[in-house]
Amino acid sequence: MATTEKQNVKTMEINQLKDFIKNKSKTISENFHNISKNGFLQSISFEIDVNKLDSKYLDKVNITKDGDFSEYFQKMIKYENFPALYFFEINETVEKEEIVTLIKKVNEESQLNIPAQNNTLKNQGVLYVGKVKSCAWGRLIQHLGYHKNRKSHGLQLDFWAKEIKSELKLKYTVMFFEENIKEDINILERILANQLNPIIGKH
Known part of the structure; x- marks a missing residue:
């Protein structure tokens, strides 16, 4: 040519x-x-009592239909096809170093995939910020530690949340958006993460 x-x-x-x-x-x-x-289209927010996290939700009880969290999952399932932003809040009295140490232990001993720590210097009240193109309820199951795929990426809260020396107060908030921004929800995730400075997860 x-x-x-x-x-x-x-x-x-x-x-x-x-x-x-x-x-x-x-x-x-x-x-x-x-x-x-x-x-956003709709938001759902609720407290997660870490003392009610139980391995029964891994293989014995369907967490979306039975147990202490089923009410919240049923609300989220209604928005299954919508993209969403979500974040976990915790009490600021918990030391960031304690959380990071426990998470590293889970990674090493249980070989489960937990997101890397952020560059945030201390706990400012937000544990993690994330996004999904759909099925936010399924992503929450991963974060709680009950997904059938044991290599799925998530906070795996059941494996360490109850080991915090002081009582861990945990709150989950999810915001659903119209379906036409599925491919661009990551833009909003980065903006939100920069604002909230989570302890876990790099953006």
């Missing part, structure tokens, strides 16, 4: 890429403009 032809092809590819970026940016802009006007 002659040099001129190669240049024409590259120019065409660059123009196509430029158009793609422009169109994608326009779509994102319109979707986020709607969020700026209307906010």
Whole structure:
């Protein structure tokens, strides 16, 4: 292919890429403009009593239908197909170093996948910030430590939350958004994480 032809092809590819970026940016802009006007679709927030975390939810009891947490799961399942942001809050009196030490222990002894610690210097009241394109309730099961896939990535709370020296107060909040931002929910996750400075998870 002659040099001129190669240049024409590259120019065409660059123009196509430029158009793609422009169109994608326009779509994102319109979707986020709607969020700026209307906010999120729905939110659900509840306290998680760590003393009620029980290994029975791994293989004996369906946590979404029975037990102490089923009410919350049923509320979340209604929004199964929607993208969501979520975060876990804890009491600031718990030392960050204690949490990190316990999590490392779980990684080493149980070989379960727990997110890495953040660069936050101390516990400022937020444990973790995350996002899903769908099935937020399933992601919560992973974080609690009851997913059937033992290699699934999550906080694995059942394995360490009750070992905190002082009583751990844990609160979970999830916010659901319209389905058209599924592919861009990570943008909001990064913004939220930068605002909340979680102890666990790098963004």
